[in-house]
Amino acid sequence: MRSIKPQEIQWFGAEPFAIACAADNRCEPPIEKACAWCDEDIAPSDNGFVCLNITLEGEPAPIPWHAECFIRSLCGSVEHQLRQCSCFSATDKQIDCSETDGLTVREEARLAAKIWRDR
Ligand SMILES: [Zn+2]
Numbered sequence: 001m002r003s004i005k006p007q008e009i010q011w012f013g014a015e016p017f018a019i020a021c022a023a024d025n026r027c028e029p030p031i032e033k034a035c036a037w038c039d040e041d042i043a044p045s046d047n048g049f050v051c052l053n054i055t056l057e058g059e060p061a062p063i064p065w066h067a068e069c070f071i072r073s074l075c076g077s078v079e080h081q082l083r084q085c086s087c088f089s090a091t092d093k094q095i096d097c098s099e100t101d102g103l104t105v106r107e108e109a110r111l112a113a114k115i116w117r118d119r
């Protein structure tokens with residue numbers, strides 16, 4: 001993988017899947033590296049992005065994200081998008097907008113990304 005510049009995003013996967021997927025910023029899938037969001041390893045069939053993130057040691061490092069996990073990090077949780085969390089109501093009932101019961105982090109990301117795309 002060639003080195004990436006700060007603020008540059010690379011993508012991986014079989015086909016371009018987003019506007020950010022230009023011909024000159026495609027990279028090999030970082031197979032068996034953990035996704036920044038869900039911590040599951042990248043599989044050969046996955047789509048996603050590689051971003052230059054700053055590690056806890058303060059060093060820039062290329063970090064992979066599944067496409068759906070990247071979208072989830074921007075669009076918010078399932079509850080948040082459905083306006084079922086406490087962000088949208090001033091009731092006493094506190095509903096966290098960070099997770100959905102019964103789903104893994106990645107499953108929740110897939111569902112949140114689907115809701116976002118289907119809008
Ligand atoms: Zn992920």
Ligand SMILES: [Zn+2]
Nearest residue numbers: 080085087097
């Ligand atoms: Zn919310």
